[in-house]
Amino acid sequence: MSNTRMDRVSAEFSKTVSGELQEVVDGIYLLPDFGNTTLIVGENEAAVIDPGLFQNGPRVVAALRKLTEVPVRYVIYTHGHYDHAFGTPALLEDAAVRGHAAPRIVGHVNVARRFARYRKTAGHVAESYDIQFASWTRAGVLGGKGGGEVVRKAHYVPPDLEYEDRIILGLGEFSLHCRHGLGETDDHTWVWVPEHRTIVGGDFIVSSLPNAGTPFRVQRYVLEWAEALEEMAGLEPTAVVSGHGGIFRGAKALEMLKGTAAALRWLEDEVVRRLNAGQWYEEIVQGVDLPDEMAQSSYLQPIYGCPTFAVHSILRRYTGWYDGNxxxxxxxxxxxxxxxxxxxxxxxxxxxxxxxxxxxxxxxxxxxxxxxxxxxxxxxxxxxxxxxxxxxxxxxxxxxxxxxxxxxxxxxxxxxxxxxxxxxxxx
Ligand SMILES: [Zn+2]
CATH class of the missing domain: 1.25.40.880 (Alkyl sulfatase, dimerisation domain)
Structure with a gap:
């Protein structure tokens, strides 16, 4: 990609970080931040999908309370990453101060297992967090040195309403269909709100080539990621809210879902084809790149994920660590x-x-x-x-x-x- 194009796309990607509250449809709002928050406001109760980083919790509460005074019935985690599931304490405090019942914390059963793993490997996770998010640099997305503190001082609030495959939550005039899929993580949830044909996609949707394999992290699931996107497309949503980036609407939403799924399937198939043809690690990593027509798609720019990293991820899924030499x-x-x-x-x-x-x-x-x-x-x-x-x-x-x-x-x-x-x- 040329530098000017890269800068333009990067600016597009980052302009929603800490942006203003946006209405998705009547009663559903996106509060953009490094990890997006979605607010669902019913007549008598509300839900928060992904309260974000710990330090973003108060911002989420402030945005919600500008819209409504009703109690928060559900806090739903799309997955257990630090930029999605850690703003909860501010919401619990808000409930306590207002004399509301504490919200139910909803998540896939693997969220708690993830939190246990984070505790077990906290030193490693903190250091890699600093590196991955450039916390040491002034331009670091988490505001300078000490991003690893987010990990070291994390306040874990695990789900108290867990599910395995799918669960439907009633919220007044809304029904929130939480569905599990493997993708960026093994604890992922995406939420379908049929009354408004709206999907809150968590990190299945990142307004970029999916982040389907980062160098520090555990296994990610390229094929199942594609399947989840295809399931979303099959629902013909009119609005899709991303975990990072903005809102996709109408035909563009469908095009993004189908195009992203096709790219993930292409990467998976190509790596597996080469493995079966007897190629080894280096040849596959050096040789696989998205075809031009996919690489040109505005939905698939490698501004967050990186195709080479996805290739590593697929190889790790299907082979051991031996590189053939x-x-x-x-x-x-x-x-x-x-x-x-x-x-x-x-x-x-x-x-x-x-x-x-x-x-x-x-x-x-x-x-x-x-x-x-x-x-x-x-x-x-x-x-x-x-x-x-x-x-x-x-x-x-x-x-x-x-x-x-x-x-x-x-x-x-x-x-x-x-x-x-x-x-x-x-x-
Ligand atoms: Zn994320």
């Missing part, structure tokens, strides 16, 4: 290999020279090769580590410019900052 079965430590290579090159100096030469083109492939060369020096030539890390930081920043995916860019930019910090600390 027996040299990698019992790998030597990287530093030992680096020292052998630098012994042949006469130390790190000529390797860094070549890395700079490659980098001067600013081409993506050249920058990537330069990164591999610099790693040999960092791992194998202790005298040149600061110089090599400084160069690596520059290469990572330049490499990030070639990546439209928000997550890929964040990982590369965060890593650049960490390299600079290491140099400043004399490491």
């Amino acid at each position: 027996p040299s990698h079965l019992f790998r030597s430590p990287s530093a030992e290999v680096a020292r052998e290579v630098l012994g042949l090159s006469g130390g790190g100096a000529p390797v860094l020279r070549r890395a700079r030469e490659l980098a001067s083109s600013q081409q993506c492939g050249d920058l990537q090769r330069a990164l591999h060369l610099v790693d040999f020096v960092i791992q194998g030539d202790p005298n040149r580590v600061p110089e090599a890390r400084g160069l690596k930081a520059e290469l990572l920043k330049a490499r990030a410019e070639h990546e439209p995916s928000f997550i890929a860019r964040n990982i590369l930019s965060s890593a650049a900052l960490l390299e600079e910090e290491a140099v400043a600390a004399g490491k």
Whole structure:
């Protein structure tokens, strides 16, 4: 994608973050934030779908209370991610202050299992959260250093009304059909409101190529994701609310659902076809990319998800970690290999020279090769580590410019900052 197009699409994607309340249909409202919240306001009671990040809870309460004084009967989690299911404490407090009964917290049975896993691996999740959301950078989406604090200090409010396949909740004039599907997570819910032919899709809908495999996270489900989107399309909704981004309406909603499902199915089929044809990991990761007609679709721009990451996800689903090269079965430590290579090159100096030469083109492939060369020096030539890390930081920043995916860019930019910090600390 050209830079101007990428910037335009990125601006489109981010303009709804922390945006104004929007009416989806009569009684259903979208409160855009980093993770969207949907408010459903009936005559006598209300529901909140995804109260968002912990710190967004008060904003959700304020938006709701501008619309209505009625009690919140249900808080529904589309899934247990930190940017969707953690604003609940503010809603519980609002209920207590008003003397309302506490809302029922509704979610798939796997939400509580996810929370247990988050607690078990909290250190890892917090650090990867910082990297994935560039919390260390000023442009970090969660407002600067300390995004991992969202994880470390998380206040878990698990569902007290759990379901496995589907559940229908009555809410005055609305019925909320909660349906489970596998997709970004194994605990996902999407909500169909038949009275208004409206779907609240959670992260099945992210206004981008789906985020179907992030480098830090557990398994995601590409095929079932497509099936869920097809089920949504079969209902012929007139409005579809995304988990990230905006509202899709009418023919565009159907086109988005069907087109996104087709792209996910294409990725799944292509990876499986190549696996069955005897290809190994590297050949598949290097070789699979969406066909042009899909890649051009405005619904499938890789601004949030990344096609390569989805390919990794599909491979992980169907194969083990063996990459097909027996040299990698019992790998030597990287530093030992680096020292052998630098012994042949006469130390790190000529390797860094070549890395700079490659980098001067600013081409993506050249920058990537330069990164591999610099790693040999960092791992194998202790005298040149600061110089090599400084160069690596520059290469990572330049490499990030070639990546439209928000997550890929964040990982590369965060890593650049960490390299600079290491140099400043004399490491
Ligand atoms: Zn999300």
